[in-house]
Amino acid sequence: MPRSPSVALDFAARAQLFSHLEAMEKAGVPVAQALLSVALPGHAKAALQGLQVQVASGRDMASAGLRSGLFTPLDSSLLGAAQASGCLAAIYQRLAERYAHRARQAAAVKSRLLMPAAVLVLALLIQPLPALVGGQLSLAGYLWGVLWPLLVLGMLYALGRGLYRRSESSPVGMVSSSAGLLASVPILGPTLLRRNLRDFFDSLGLMLEAGMPMLEALPKACAVIRHAPLRKRFSSVQLAVQRGQSLAQVLASVDFPGQGLALGLIRTGEASGTLPASLLNYAGVETQKLDSLVEQLATWLPRLLYAAVMLWMAYGLLTGTGFGPRLPADLG
Incomplete structure (x- = not known):
């Protein structure tokens, strides 16, 4: 059965899905019966029904979830x-x-x-009003002046969201072209690099914790890396471990951000027999750093947007030209 397209479930819906499956699993409810009480958004109902059919026919949950489009390749x-x-x-x-x-x-x-988005929309609506009331601007010109900036911003948002979803849903083992494009963006690129590293160590720790052998878990964890140069650096890890080197010895020769802390935790984990926990601890540290970056982004993005709106309004007041290029003569 071919794999269905990935379903655009938001993070909250995915969290609710796995939380429900966790509760049913702990209660000893068979997975086919547990899926009957899953609540998902309307656009995911067909995928959920496909998952139910596949599980009822005997397919395991991991492959059925991937084929239905409800699970990501990493899931x-x-x-x-x-x-x-x-x-x-x-x-x-x-x-x-x-x-x-x-x-x-x-x-x-x-x-x-x-709030800054609402301020931007209000500014777009209010600034051309004097020209409209004074007769220098037609109704069509007013609407065009309001709508075209919103359309451009909407297209940019849709493009960025589409690239992100394409990167998330590309098969494990495949380097996503959109991931390479996003990695070249300033600020966002280094963040995605650290996220790739976090996902590698987190996935490796989870798989080892789940009982998967190291030599089997390493290629799967490496396949999670979508950043091509970083993935190339980590591609030799499996072969070196297979030759008898420890994970810490191998990673000592691989250059990556946060290497010092990672090596310290991994050496401790290997010596004490708690390597999965050490890998997950390091992934947790990287998650905290990424959270801090997201927090700064959430703090500064509204301020930058406020500043951009204020500068645009000041420019319009000083020059009388409004936002962007002048309107076509037939709309004026």
Whole structure:
């Protein structure tokens, strides 16, 4: 059965899905029965029905979720490892916590951007009004002057969101072209690099915690990396470990941000037999750094937007030209 297109579930819906599956798994409810009580948005109902049919026909949860489009490739890889070791509930919980955390972050950024966005819309509506009332601007010209900046901003937002979703849904093992494009953007690029590293160590720790052997977990964790140069640097790790080197010894020769802290935690974990916990601890540290960056972004983006709106309004008052280029003569 071919894989269905990925369903655009938001983080909150994914968190709710995995939280429900975790509760049902802990209660001992069969997965086919647990799926009957799952509540998802309307656009995901067809994918949910496909998942129910596949599970009822005997397909395992990891592959059925991927084929239905409800699970991302990373979700499927982690669940596949959990199925092999019999700890599905723990991975469901991890995934629920991860998506709930990302949902809170996204909600915080959106809430802080609502007010400056409203100010921008009001400014677009108000600034051309004197020209409209005075007869220097027709109604069509007024509407065009208000709508075209909003259309441009909407297209840019849709493009960025589309690139992000394409990167998220590309198969494990494939380097996404959109990921490479996003990695070249200032500020966003280094953030995505650190996120790739966090996902590598987090995935490796989760799979080892789920009972997957190191040599089997390493290529799956490496496949999570979508940044081509970084992935190339980590591609030799599996071969070196296979030759008998420890993970810390191998990573000592791989240059990446946060290497010193990672090596210290991994050496401690290997010496004490708690490597999965050490990898997850390091991933947690990187998550905190990324959270801090998102918090700064959520703080400064509204301020920058406020500043841009104020500068544009001041420019319009001083020059009388309004926002952007002059309107066509037939609309004026």
